[in-house]
Amino acid sequence: MSSATEYEDKTVTRGELKYQGKAKQVYFTDNPTILWVHYMDQATALNGKVHENIPEKGQLNSAISHILFEHLTRQGIENHYLSSVSETDELDLALDILPIEVVTRNYASGHFVSKFNATPMQKLTPVVQEFYYKSDELDDPFMNDSQILALGFATLSELTKLRAYAQEVNQALTEIFDEININLVDFKLEYGRDSEGKLILADELSPDNMRLVDQKTGKSLDKDVFRKHAGDVTVGYRDVLSRLENLEK
Structure with missing residues (x-):
């Protein structure tokens, strides 16, 4: 997983972990308006009480989210998605x-x-x-x-x-x-x-x-x-x- 990527002709570098959720890790970047999100290969149920590592799941969720957020953007529905970084990582607007x-x-x-x-x-x-x-x-x-x-x-x-x-x-x-x-x-x-x-x-x-x-x-x-x-x-x-x-x- 790369720690830097290009966004709007500027290099965005992943920083410290902000928090880890049930299926994603969210990192700060050197741009305070942008977050770096990593989709994990983890599935949970019962609000995290049950969890299991599932290979490929992070990549699948990232790809599906990418397509659907891009679809919403084309429909004029504003969202936090900015760009894809890798098969499992993306840049999002900090909210x-x-x-x-x-x-x-x-x-x-x-x-x-x-x-x-x-x-x-x-x-x-x-x-x-x-x-x-x-x-x-x-x-x-x-x-x-x-x-x-x-x-x-x-x-x-x-x-x-x-x-x-x-x-x-x-x-x-x-x-x-x-x-x-x-x-x-x-x-x-x-x-x-x-x-x-x-x-x-x-x-x-x-x-x-x-x-x-x-x-x-x-x-x-x-x-x-x-x-x-x-x-x-x-x-x-x-x-x-x-x-x-x-x-x-």
């Missing part, structure tokens, strides 16, 4: 990340099914949006608007924008996955504020933070395979990447 996960559900799956006794893969109309507090220690509890406002995690105006922005992302991602015969079941987004306080999409866009189901077979192509011990999780990830790459040709 002040909100402690909120924005979840969008197009179909009933996962906890939504168990909480509400919903029919699995029931199409949800209207599309469901939920907020969760980003805390592994507390198992990412659900949050309503008043809780978010009372704790100062976001303003009322920002909550309105988060909902609207997530709808835009949902439309753009649903369309591209539909083109490759995949249903976007649900997904999690994170946002951060830039130096001017503007909300910008962050984190990653991969089968790690979304549920993807083949439209013909109903087969899971995401991290649910790992959660349910249903086989080699990279098989689905490679399938998703292959379809996205073929779409771009």
Whole structure:
């Protein structure tokens, strides 16, 4: 893994580790507005309580995220992705990340099914949006608007924008996955504020933070395979990447 790369005709050098998440390492760079992100070959479940090293997973997630962020950029949806550094590394805009996960559900799956006794893969109309507090220690509890406002995690105006922005992302991602015969079941987004306080999409866009189901077979192509011990999780990830790459040709 190189410790320096070219970006906009300037050399960006990787610095000290800022933090390590469940599947990524984030480094400072010599440019305070840019972060260096490394995708690890690690899968986790139960908010990090279960983890396993899985070769090739970092490369697959990085490649899928690259394609999807580039797609959103072409759709006029601003995000933190700047450029690829290697097969597992990228440069991202440094943001002040909100402690909120924005979840969008197009179909009933996962906890939504168990909480509400919903029919699995029931199409949800209207599309469901939920907020969760980003805390592994507390198992990412659900949050309503008043809780978010009372704790100062976001303003009322920002909550309105988060909902609207997530709808835009949902439309753009649903369309591209539909083109490759995949249903976007649900997904999690994170946002951060830039130096001017503007909300910008962050984190990653991969089968790690979304549920993807083949439209013909109903087969899971995401991290649910790992959660349910249903086989080699990279098989689905490679399938998703292959379809996205073929779409771009």
